[in-house]
Structures are given as C-alpha cells and as structure tokens.
Amino acid sequence: MRRKALVAGVFVLAAGLVLWQKLPQLELGRYTSKPADWDKRREKVKEAFESSWDAYSKYAWGQDQFHPISKKGSQMSPDGLGWIIVDSLDTLMIMNLTDRLSTARKWVQRSLNYDQDQDVNTFETTIRMLGGLLSAHYLASQLPDVSSRRDYVYLSKAVDLADRLLGAYESDSGIPYASINLRTMKGIPSHTDGGSSSTAEAATLQMEMKYLANLTRNEIYWRKAEKVMKVLDDNGMEGGLLPIFVNAQTGRFTSREIRLGSRGDSYYEYLIKQYLQTSGQEPIYLEMWEQALAGIQKHLITTTQHSNLKFVAELPNGIGSPLSPKMDHLVCFLPGSIALGATGGLPEAKARKAPGWNAEKDQQMQLARELTKTCWGMYKVTETGLAPEIAWFNADNGALQSTPGNRPLPATRNSKALWEKDYIVKPLDAHNLQRPETVESLFMMWRITNDPIYREWGWEIFKAFEKYTVLNDGEGHASLNEVNSIPPPLRDNMESFWLAETLKYLYLLFSPNDFLPLTDVVFNTEAHIFPRIRQDKFQTGWERIPSRRN
Template identity: 50%
Template structure:
C-alpha cells in the first residue's frame, strides 16, 4: 500500500538507479512531490494554505487509476531490490509487508502539522479561518431548497479543502496541544492524511511531509502499537520503501502466532506480537481480517509472494471455522485460530471483515471468486438474521445478535455500521454506474434487491443525523421495533437475497427500481419516535462511515439527494465542531495572550471590536445539545477519511472512478490489478457441513 495507492517514485531516485521505470501515466511539470500527478494550476489558490490549485488539476491521477482496468502494475522487484530482513535462513523476510502500509501514512501526517510537541506547530490560520467563521454565520440564510438555485459543487468542494487546511499523532484543537503515542511520535496524522493532501493538490504540504518522512521518521521505538490501526493508516511510496520495510519488518511479528492469526498488538522495538490485555487475550476478528488489501498490494509491488500468503492464511483459518451463514463472532484467539464467544455484529470489532471480502475480490479485478462467494454468503446471512424494521417508520436496521444467531435480536447500530449501504451497492455493481450495471446479462433480481437494501440502510443512517439537535449522529443509536421484530423475511418472504446469486439469475429478468417501504423523512414525527439515543452514546467522533456510503451511493446510483445530504452533514460538522477563537485588535497570529475559545454554534455577542477565526475542528462529547459539548480531540480519520469522502462526494464522478480503484478501510486508494504467477488464491473452502 505504497503512497495510499500511489506507486510513483521520484524522478531523481530513478535516475540515480539508472533505470527506466515508468508508471503508465504521462509526467508533466508541477508534479506533486514525485507522484507524477500534474496540476493544471500552479499559481495557487491564494488562500494561504500552500496549495497549488484544486484537485481538479490532478488530471494524471485519473489516468493512473482509470484507463486500462486490468493493467499489470510495475513490480518493485524489477528494480535492484534489497532482501527483507526476515528472509533467509532465519525466515526473517515476512515483516516487510506490514510495515509498508503503516509507514507512509504515519510519516506524512506528522509533517503536515510540523511536529507533534509544541502548540506553535499548529500552523497559521489566517484568512482562511476568518472566512470560515464568516461563512458559518450565513448557514441559516443558506437553508433554501437546493432545487431553487443552481448548485456550484466545485465551490462546495473547495470549502472542504478550506476545512482540511485548518490545522500530532492526536491533536487537541481546543487546548492546542499534541500527544504522541510513542516517544518522538509516529507521524500518525500526517501519514494518514497524505493522500488527502495529494487529492486536494496541496503541493507544498506534500513536499513538506516527504521531507520529514525521509529525514526524521523512525520506527524503532520500544512501544506497543495496535497491529491493525498501524497497518491501515500507513501506506508508503516507492521513495520510502526502506522505511516502509523497516516498519513492516517489525509489524509482521504479530503474525507469528501458532495459528497465523495476528496478535492484537506488537512491540515495535522487539517485533514481538502481544495478545490483547482484554477479551481473554483474543484478537478482534475485524482487525485480524482487515490487513489483506494492504499486504496483497505490497506483494504485488515487491513481487514477494510471502506477504500475500501470510494474510491469505488468516482468511483460510477464519473460513475453516465454518461460521453459520457467513456471520462471524467478533473475537478470535490468535493462538488457536478459534472464535471466542458468539457475539455477532457489524459494528465495532466485526465491521471491516465483511468490507474486505468484497474489496479483495475487486482489488484483484475479480480474479479471486472465493471472496465474492464469501461476501454473498455473508450478505445472505445478514439479510436473514440481522435486518429488521422499526415499529412506526419501518426503517431498515442492521441489528446485532449478542448471544448468537439463535438468540434475541438487539436493535442497535453503531455509527461504524453505516459503511454497509455503500459497500452493498459496491458489491452489487462493482462500482459501475447503476444504469450501466443493469445492462449486464448477469444482472439479477438479487442485485436489484441489494440496491434496495442499500437505499433503505442509507436512509436510516442519515436519519440518525437528522434526529439530533446538532444534525450530527451519535456514536450508537437504538431503535424501537415490534415486540416480535419484523424481519426482512417477513416483509419479503420470497426475497432473492436468501438465495445464492447463481440461483437467483433469470435470463428473462427485467431490471426494475424497487420501492422503499420506510416512512418519508418529511414525516419526522413518525420515524423519529423509533430512535432512542442513550446518554452515554451521544458523542460524535467525526466518523466517516455515513459520508463514505453517501459517496458510494451517489457515484453508483447518480441520485443527487445523496450529495445534498452530504452537504447538509458537512455544514453541521463545520458549524458544531469548529474551534473558534476571538481575536482582539492588535493580536498577531500565534499570540494566544488575548485569545479565547468561543462557541462556534452561535453568533458572538460582540463583534464590533474583535474578529473571529476557526482554528481547528474537534470531536464532541454530546452532539444532542446545542451548543454541543466539545471533546478537545481530533482523530486522524477526520482528515484521512471524513474530509476525503466529502471532497470526493462533491467532485465530478470521473475524479477517481470507483470502478477502477479500491478504498481500504482508512480511505486510502489502491488501483485494481490482475492476479498471476505466485500472487493468486492459494486455498480453497472446505465443504460446508
């Protein structure tokens, strides 16, 4: 996972190696730090952000991701390739893979903010922060129906960039302090947000990040880190393969368990895997099965099949447990390779296992049908056991079975579950525009029902935003259902979702748009009565899952309502999570002596003798009161995922075409490629009992 899916090396590196190694895109002047993505506007936007034009200028990026879908990627092994440290007599080769993914993202974010330690490293806010504050004051006046005016989506996309450029592994935007996860920092935020900077054409910041990564990033800290979190956040780039290899060399020790299932954590200095200190020592099922895209891509780039085999083995171990209807308990023992407990959910600790089933299939250009089979089986299980409907509004709920499939249903959805609408639509169409996908001879009734389910769940996820005072969803939402929950099988007893895809195909089938059964969102009194938000669940961490699904749903269906929902959501984030400073006349940038934080949700009492500016964005402790309670914390996924998906949602459809790429669970972009040689499925499923 090099460079968030960007595999170009710098021109200087290649010339020094005396090789003619070119990615399949044309290079031109004004490239983004060696990525080969030319900008159409090198004059800058004049906003003080150090940007060079908008994302629309990255024409060559689309050439790289689009075009020849099943291209053979350049293989890093074609270059003089150093031997990974875990290769050879001591079998020390395998650790390179894990490191590569984690390395690049973490490095880049550090640089973007110029260091984690001192408040002075926050960087200037200036005119952009003041303009954002003024814009927030116009929100009420903007609340006219979208149909009554022409929408400038390019202008809206630029607003996302403005928010991104307002200001640590973890950053505290209220107190203006950073906190390192390890001594010296891991560049967690800067690495995670690097490809967002590239998409937005923030050239100078990308250059700054590359410089810091090259000169300052180290991964030899004697500290334990989460195996999964480090992998998904840190892709690398060709220029940094040695740093990536160093980190991977350390991370792959997590896989050295008796079963091959990775331990929950690993010590970076000793490269020893560490069982979880909770949950009986078991690893999260989602975390153990959500490193496959990253390792497989690294195997493709390096030509080292061992990386591929290590993570494929995890999938084999998991599938050999033969979980009922493809629904897995949320914990698995690394030592035994067996599940712990019977808790079934698609929220925390379960979610991305299902996401990576269909994405592994798409990553290899549909060359590994075993993962499509597993995805279809799981979606059938979800439809059969977990989809229920609310009591009054009949909104679809993807519920939980805490004690197993033969026990009671819990009508609860983590915000994390809201990745599913988009993922279901992606699985049905493989990223194609729906109208085009329906022209395929293989289109079936089942796929139309999958799209219907995606629409219903998308509507439910959006309703959790509309249900709160701030318009921002809680971390967890509960729903009222009938005493005997109404299941999908009760509403659609003959649903094709209960049949394997091959059994639901019918050459005489005519595609059709199926009607939603849920109440209109305009009938708020009806559907809102079904929503319960508990006091301990009102926090909002600026999570990306709902806007992620809005992005997929808009790109796939072409329905403009998903874009409009996203715009409303974006404005709610800006209005309620912005950290705003009051600046008295004579104050200077970086001088905190006469500055104070005010509430961004309401107009300031006195604006005659002071100005105001947005200086950051923060998570909320309570999103169901106005003004909300701020948490003084900004997670790296706010920049790496949430803002990236807003930016892409407001972009033209041909900007990073969904049918040509795969996004990992941290929204880093990988091109699709073909399997071949040693890089192919090395296992088969056991017969189902």
C-alpha cells in the same frame, strides 16, 4: 457462486423506495432548489481540511495526536509514529495541497522511524500507517503536481513497517495478535477480551499486505495475510456471520456475539474489496461476501416500530437468539459496500445492462438505498445534525425475538416526526468523533446511482460539522461530547480519520465522477487508495472446505 439464501422476495423494498422518491418532503432531503455549485462546495471542504491541518501544524507538528482546544499535541510513542501526518498524505495529494505535502514528505523522510521499543495495535497501524504510505506511493505516480524525487520514501518506509508487523502473524494458528512490538517484532495478545483478537482487526489487513506483495514481489506479505481468511472460514459459521472475537493460538471463536459494528465491521467490508482489488480474479471472496450478505439479510435486518426504517441489528448471543436494536455509526460503511458489490463500481445504469445483472442485485441496491437513508437519519434527528456514536431503535418485540428470515418488511414511512420516535440516543452514546462511515456510503451511492440526494445529504452533514465543530478562534475542528445539546460541548481531540477519511470522502463526493473512478481503485477501511491489480504474481493459496460452499 450465488448463495441459495439470496432468494427473490427477502425484502419488499421497492414500493417504499418508489414512494420515497416521489414524496416532495424537503425535510427528508427531496431537494428542488436550483442546481448547486459543487466546485464551490468542494472548495469549502478543502478549506476545512486546510484549517484543521494548519492548526495541527502550528501547535502539534510531528505529534501523533492533536488537542485543538488546549493547542497541543501528544505522542503515542517516545519518538512518534507519524499518526496524523502519514494518515493525511493522500488527502494532501488529492486536494493538490503541494506546499503542505512537501513539508509532510520531508518529515516522513527525515523524522519517521519505526525502530522503536513500542507496542502498537496491529490493525490500526496497518490500515492507517501502512495503508497511508502505500496510498501515497500509488498516487504520487498518478496525480499531476504531487510527485517528487523523494517519493521513494513512501514505499521504503512501508516495507520497513510491514516487516515489523509480520511478527504479529506468528501465532500457532496464523491469526495475528492484537498488538506487536515494533522493535522486537514480537506479537502481543490483547490485554482485554481474554487475550483474543477481534475478527474485524484480524481480517482487515489483507488489502494492504497484498498490494505490498504485488509491488515488491515478496510473497510472504500475501500469504501471511491470506491465511487469516482460511482460518476464520474453516470455523464454518452459519450464514457467513462471524463472532467478533477469535483466539489467536487456536483460530477458534471465543464468543457468540455477532455484529457489524465495532469488532465485526470491516471483516465484511474486506470480503468484497479483496475481490475487487484483484480485479475479480479471486472469486472465493465474492462467494464469501454473497453468503455473508445473505446472512445479514436473513438474520440481522429488521425495521423500526413507527416509520419502518430498515436497520442492522445485533445478535449478542449468536444466531437464534433475540436481536438487539443497536446500530453503531460504524455500520454505515455497509450500504456503500453493498452497492459496490452489486455493481462492481460501475454506474448502476451501466451495471444493469451488463451480463449477470439479476433480481438479487436489484434487491441489494434497494437495500443499500434503505440503509443509507437510515444512516442519514442518525444525523437528521439530532439537534446538531451530527450523528451519535451509537443509535438505538424503537422496534416491536416481535421483530426482535426471532430471526427476521424471509418475511417481507413493510415500506418505510418518510416522516421526520416518526423518525424522531424511532431513534434513541443514550447519553453514553451521544458523542460524535467526526467519523466517516456515512459520508463514505454517500460517496459510493452518488458515484453508483447518480442520485443527487446523496450529494445534498453530504452537504447537510458538512454544514453541521462547520457549524458545530469549528473552534471559536477558527483554528481547527474538534469532536463533540453531545450531539443533542446546543451549543454542543467540545472534546479536546481531533481524530486523524477526520483528515484521512471524513473530509476526503466529502471532497470526492463533490468532485467530478471521473476523478479516481470506482472502477479503477479500491479504498481501504481508512480511505487509503489502492489500484485494482491484475493477479499475475500470486494466486489464491487456499480453498474453502466443501461444506462451506453450500
């Protein structure tokens, strides 16, 4: 059901889009050089993965964390949780690194044990470990040369882990506790934030649990995760925008703060992805996505002062309060999700000819393009060409003091000099953790629009990673402490999502479009790959309160 708030004319983006496409500004990415050798570029990404993986294998094999500068690893529990190995399984498969995969598979079979007296974060363990195991199980049956008689181990370990995670859902409301003890299977409230769970973390467990239910025919996984959506939605928040903290016992929100960065981001991502995961057979999630997207457009999108770049602001005190001109890099998942929701994963040219295409979808694609450009700008304006963890923006006070509403937004001015005036990188926000969100959206936008600019931007980002994050001895990559210092100071850390997400999305960005097509698969928030499934085992078990549908 289309939301009434999604009316034509919310944004006047088309003029700016056309202008941008016509401007021959090489500095902002209008490339006119000879066609690139994308196979060669894809191999460069593969080589970066091999370098990172081999350094980890040499110095920290079986450890949950890798410190590439000091050449050592560390554990998150006494026996380890498989953090890096499990998170990387499907990347090994996609890149057809069969020897390394065989070693990793043997480790999972022989050494991975979740029967530990260890508290773990419910969300992170679900998206990385459960998601990684389920994705490996799926891809082992889909990709040539990566299957083995030991592949049963992926699903077996996934079931064992999921059964332990179920205890997190045993709150009075059904909202999962922030943490869970793997051995006792008892949920643990957050030690911070007044004991509340974060909205994103509570509502970013559904794809994993629903796919496992589909595989095992065990309905409990589906129902436990699904109930979270009803409890959150029953709060009846305006515009489909949810505060970032929720009490696990009462199911009521404990703050007014709204943002699409940390603590809020993947709630919105999983609305549209749940709908696509079950092949459009759960329209309730499409309705919630469209309502939330209308709310984002109405309440959060505004422009910078000098170049009129569109960005997603925050509402520290809820709807009706002034906006904060802050945008986490985490928010950069959004343009890819918008494009995915508008087209269903079809190429845009094909989607425009399909029944149901309308002015709202056209407007959504324009917004996706504009926000992708803003995310690219986070890289373009820094000295290293790598984005900070958080960007702040110069914006007119008038644009921040009231809800943007339906007022037309001016066309973007594509000048690097103006962009540099609009982005503010504060010292505490200037680190780069090798995050994937922008390259995720570049991948989605390339697959959907077929505009080569997104591949070129991805290549520029990859070259910056290669220039500034590779260690002097060539053994692996590290995070950065400061993106505006040359040379940038390195952090003695390599995030697992560098292997699981960032390099995976770059590899897929440079791969043929028929490899893992978006019409067949859905990526979880850790870039683990699940098939689109037919909802023939379990039906949606809840309905929205009638007033929420208006």
